[in-house]
Amino acid sequence: MDGPSVYKWWHAMWAQVCNLLFPRGCAGCDAPDEVLCAACWALFAQCRERDADSGGGARIWSASIYQGAVRRAILDWKDHDDTELDGPFGRIMVSLLNKTPIPSSCLGHRVLVVPVASSRASMRRRGRAHTAPLAKSVAGALRGYGVDARPCNALSSSTKARSVQQVSSAQRARRITGHVRVKRDLIGNGDAVLLVDDIVTTGATVRQCVQAFQQAGTKVVGVLVLADAVVRRSDDDINGLMTSVTMPQIAGEAPLLGM
């Protein structure tokens, strides 16, 4: 076995031992013997669209609001390496994709499903690109629509890692500016990009990524995220996440194809 295979094997073995010693609970609410219980899963069944200016020209859809059990499950996944959530979160992203017009706007393109760039420090801390499994699931679902789609790590970021609670939107925008880079050698002529991420807060990171692709001449067909951390539009302090909010509109019965 090569290095990564050995690591995966030990990781799987260790997970089994932990499951025997400490049976797991739902990542959202601790209900016994569940990775994500039905009640918590249902919280991720929305299709919320951000107002048009949030994505810098690309439409942003989210499956949930970043609060309560949703927040807890996502933090468990990304900061406590709960890799068992890769599967449920991948399926949640596919379900979100199916409620949007994205599949139809992908037809006729080779589509790269690109995780929004994480800083190198975040990647090192987590030991993995935690949103990569989301990109893989979404690309697989697009292929089911007949789209030539593949996951692609086409962005890099040299920003320093801070949690979403620690920085204001203005600070975040300043910090990100100029630090997101498109790996142009991975993109072909006529390719389109679908961005995926775990959480959208102010949209500053997404706008930087969209802008970077636009400068590379690549169309961004949309952005899918697990959760929307709703923020006050003009507020510079996103610590007050859920207190006073500008609610993004909830997308109604978005047609599956044909928009």
Ligand SMILES: [Zn+2]
């Ligand atoms: Zn639960």
